[in-house]
Amino acid sequence: MPSRKAMNLRIGPLLSTFNLNSRLFLSALAGVDDDVAATRPNSNTNHMAFIACHLLDARHYLAEYSGLATEKPFKEILEGAKGIEDISEYPT
Numbered sequence: 001m002p003s004r005k006a007m008n009l010r011i012g013p014l015l016s017t018f019n020l021n022s023r024l025f026l027s028a029l030a031g032v033d034d035d036v037a038a039t040r041p042n043s044n045t046n047h048m049a050f051i052a053c054h055l056l057d058a059r060h061y062l063a064e065y066s067g068l069a070t071e072k073p074f075k076e077i078l079e080g081a082k083g084i085e086d087i088s089e090y091p092t
Contacts, residue, residue, distance in 0.1 A: 018059075025055065034092055040084075049090040053078055 029037070029052065037049040046054075057078050063070045072078070074091055081087050 025052075034090075038090060046084050050084045050087065053087070053090060 029048065032048060034049075037052070038047050040047045053074055056074065057072060060070050060072045077087060077089060077091065
């Protein structure tokens with residue numbers, strides 16, 4: 001088993017990537033109101049609200065998979081959803 005220091009060195013680039021992706025995504029959502037976020041560009045594309053929820057849910061899954069105790073903030077809304085049609089309301 002690798003030492004704690006070796007493990008931290010291995011996960012550092014991953015954490016840097018997560019931090020960069022978070023900043024980029026939050027910048028992309030800045031100033032977007034709920035109506036725009038819930039508008040699909042076309043019938044084959046998900047809207048921003050769905051993508052944001054999916055990304056947050058995926059990150060919580062990865063955290064749980066990595067052994068961190070997390071609680072998914074929108075579990076009730078997203079539980080059992082397989083796609084955009086399965087979700088009737090989105091958080092702001």
